[in-house]
Amino acid sequence: MRKVSILRSFRKIYQSIVDIPIKEGTILNNRYEVLSVIGTGSYGIVYLCNDLKSKENRVVKQLRPSKRRNKKEVELFQSETSVLHTLNHKNMPILYEGFSNNEYFFYAMSFIEGDNLEDQIFISKKTFNEKESLLILDQLLELVEYLHKNGIYHQDLRIPNILLNNNEPFLIDFGLSKQRVSFDAFQSPPSFSHNKQEGILEMKQQDYYDLGEILLYLLYTTYSSKNKKALPWTEELSLEKGTVYLLKRLLRIKEPYSNISEISADLHAALKAKEKVH
Structure with missing residues (x-):
């Protein structure tokens, strides 16, 4: 353990020396x-x-200079560039070009106006009621559906990676994204094909789980704690039954969703129920 700790310390010192941002x-x-x-x-x-x-x-x-000689890190960076190259959606970045300079790796993309959800929630103290939270989720679901239809799985759907401009979400940071590799099922052993499908389902459900966590963050913006003792969200938040059911399936507390259509149906049912109440 001590050896690992020393190595981490050396790594941090090395990074602090090498990873100096480029001057204005x-x-x-x-x-x-x-x-x-x-x-x-x-x-x-x-x-x-x-x-x-x-x-x-x-x-x-x-790519951080400290990582430019690490083959795996360079491949991850190039993979992100490859993912961005395939995107064609107004709520996602446009890749212009990738380039290198003296073995330093870069890529250029469009600039998207807006503050990320994390800053809006924790710095600007922006709040979202239940209906507003569900509507944001509905828009995010459309973005995730676009990605999945194009064989891309974000795998890092978090509030810092979502920009909000006039309550419209934009998705950024595809550094951990995975692309589905096409394969010919007829030339592959059945076990390989099965494992491939299982892997795809797992990546989809990871994105669904992340959407559930984002929804929780949004819902908690209007929560005012009255108890000193932390309670489960099911007890702390006062939500419509449809929203609770949606969250439980997204977060795998109940049977997890297997496709976007199921999520969309339950989401719109929850929205409809919310509108009836008000």
């Missing part, structure tokens, strides 16, 4: 002028840039 005013790929750092993740640094060619704001993501 630096021109990347003879095109993107760095304006500011707008985010840092476990393996990337994200910059707001001025595109000198189009005169528009762009986002440039850089």
